[in-house]
Amino acid sequence: MRESHEPEPGGPERWPVAGGPPFDPERFRCEGRVVVDWIADYWASLPTHRVLADVEPGEIAGRLPAAAPECPEPLAAVLGDLERIIVPGLTHWQHPGFFAYFPANASGPSILGELLSAGLGIQGMLWTTSPAATELEGIVVDWLRQLLGLPDRFRLGGEGGGMIQDSASSGLLCCLVAARERSAAVGPGQGVVYASADAHSSAVKGAKIAGFPAAAIRRIDTDGSGRLRPDLLEAAIRDDTAAGRVPCFVVATVGTTARGAIDPVAAIGTIARRYGAWLHVDAAWAGTAAICPEYRALVVEGAELADSWGTNPHKSMLVNFDCHCLWIASRHALGGALSTKPEYLRTAAGDSGAVVDYSDWQVSLGRRFRALKLWMVLRMIGAETLRQRVRDQVAWTAEFAALVALDPAFEILSPPSLALVTFALRAGDEATAELLTRVNRTGSVFLSHARVGGRHAIRLAVGGTLTSRADVLGAWGVIAAAAADPDPASKERGPGAGER
Numbered sequence: 001m002r003e004s005h006e007p008e009p010g011g012p013e014r015w016p017v018a019g020g021p022p023f024d025p026e027r028f029r030c031e032g033r034v035v036v037d038w039i040a041d042y043w044a045s046l047p048t049h050r051v052l053a054d055v056e057p058g059e060i061a062g063r064l065p066a067a068a069p070e071c072p073e074p075l076a077a078v079l080g081d082l083e084r085i086i087v088p089g090l091t092h093w094q095h096p097g098f099f100a101y102f103p104a105n106a107s108g109p110s111i112l113g114e115l116l117s118a119g120l121g122i123q124g125m126l127w128t129t130s131p132a133a134t135e136l137e138g139i140v141v142d143w144l145r146q147l148l149g150l151p152d153r154f155r156l157g158g159e160g161g162g163m164i165q166d167s168a169s170s171g172l173l174c175c176l177v178a179a180r181e182r183s184a185a186v187g188p189g190q191g192v193v194y195a196s197a198d199a200h201s202s203a204v205k206g207a208k209i210a211g212f213p214a215a216a217i218r219r220i221d222t223d224g225s226g227r228l229r230p231d232l233l234e235a236a237i238r239d240d241t242a243a244g245r246v247p248c249f250v251v252a253t254v255g256t257t258a259r260g261a262i263d264p265v266a267a268i269g270t271i272a273r274r275y276g277a278w279l280h281v282d283a284a285w286a287g288t289a290a291i292c293p294e295y296r297a298l299v300v301e302g303a304e305l306a307d308s309w310g311t312n313p314h315k316s317m318l319v320n321f322d323c324h325c326l327w328i329a330s331r332h333a334l335g336g337a338l339s340t341k342p343e344y345l346r347t348a349a350g351d352s353g354a355v356v357d358y359s360d361w362q363v364s365l366g367r368r369f370r371a372l373k374l375w376m377v378l379r380m381i382g383a384e385t386l387r388q389r390v391r392d393q394v395a396w397t398a399e400f401a402a403l404v405a406l407d408p409a410f411e412i413l414s415p416p417s418l419a420l421v422t423f424a425l426r427a428g429d430e431a432t433a434e435l436l437t438r439v440n441r442t443g444s445v446f447l448s449h450a451r452v453g454g455r456h457a458i459r460l461a462v463g464g465t466l467t468s469r470a471d472v473l474g475a476w477g478v479i480a481a482a483a484a485d486p487d488p489a490s491k492e493r494g495p496g497a498g499e500r
Helices: 025-048 075-089 108-120 131-148 168-182 201-209 230-242 265-274 286-291 293-300 331-338 348-352 371-380 383-406 429-441 469-484 488-493
Strands: 161-165 191-196 217-220 246-253 278-282 308-311 324-328 410-417 420-425 448-452 455-461
Touching (some): 108 371, 131 286, 131 371, 168 201, 168 246, 168 278, 286 293, 429 448
Parallel strands (some): 278 308
Antiparallel strands (some): 410 420, 448 455
16 A cells, blocks of 8 residues: 555645634545545555454554544544554455455445545434435335335335344344334233244344343254244244243344355245234345345245345445345334434424334434445446346355365365355364364455354355455365465465565
8 A cells, every 4th residue: 555645735734723623625625535545555455465363452452542642643644553553453354355254345336425424424313304315215225125026015105114224133123122012912021032043143132132031032943954944933933822922023034144044934924924923034144135036036035924124235235334224014013113202303294294204213313324325336336237246156156165065075064055155174173163263364365164053164155345256266275275284384375465
């Protein structure tokens, strides 16, 4: 990256002292160019960085001052410390060798959308506080609903609707509260929440926050492919009903974290409806694949039975974190559970029922203008480009899995699910865990682990903005080399362990 980040000649070195204006358009124009250049240089240099930070706990904090500065400092000094102290301590999620967890990718249009949102500085808690922010959100989320092929029960202007939350965990929590309130017969300790043993941890965490005791949370066993078993779900619900408990909330997962398993949503939805439970579909990772018609049946099947359905454009749609799209079948159920309207939040538009105040659909009052970055991505990148990215990533993952399957030292623990595959060494869990540590120490790639069928598995999740077919196949080269050479010193010879 550039060695100097000084503002252009003639630009002031420091913001005005106390009493001066906190925003100077010319100063901002000058320094804004410098910051955009810095970001562009950072992205250009990403392949030269280690993916995973090579620091010890407390090392970064130890290099920072213990107290805030009393006097203003120039941008060049701040950017200098950013490069010298902060960047070496980052895990570079946008690195082409990042294959851990699920992606949190970004793109130029999305970053520009975030910049514009910050520059506008609006707080869209009510329609009245920024009508365009509310109405753009409704439109752009419905654009995405149509691209995914979600049913009309979630459409803009109907009984339901869509919105943007920060994360899938927040969306699930809001729906849990709505389900609890909808079940009028639920008394203390009566309501029960159901999710598969492989469902995301947000299901249990959300249930606890919503007031469900641990004894009221059922983790339903999965089949050999990691999918929730409907027969066991119905048996658990029957037992609870017989004991006087109330089935309240069922989570069906479309793309589990460990292996990308897709629960049989239609069968689960039929059972949930039979017993009056709220069905929430957590499609946080896999949901956006439905923009491709060939994956739509796999991902969206059963959505017509769901009370709520959510996915994260910030995972695989080039919309940077955070952006969770949540659709609900009944806006009244969600708003009725979460809305509070003290006098200072009452408006004529809101009282008329002609508009949506999205703060009534979430935990917090304040709302960022997240719709802007999703709008810009859909307009500036386009649906067809996004579809091709999904197709490429699925194809590259299949190629990677084929290479793993050809190596007698390895075995596939779960076949590719879209752009995710898990595998392990036949030598056992300890050898697999040690291999993953060696691979990540090379600095060229970063993968994570999971438990799959009781085994310690290595996960490879493809979805990075800059990740190419060569990067995916190159990851196999790093893994195979590390398996063949268990010498820890080999980490220094790994590709990509360049400048810090």
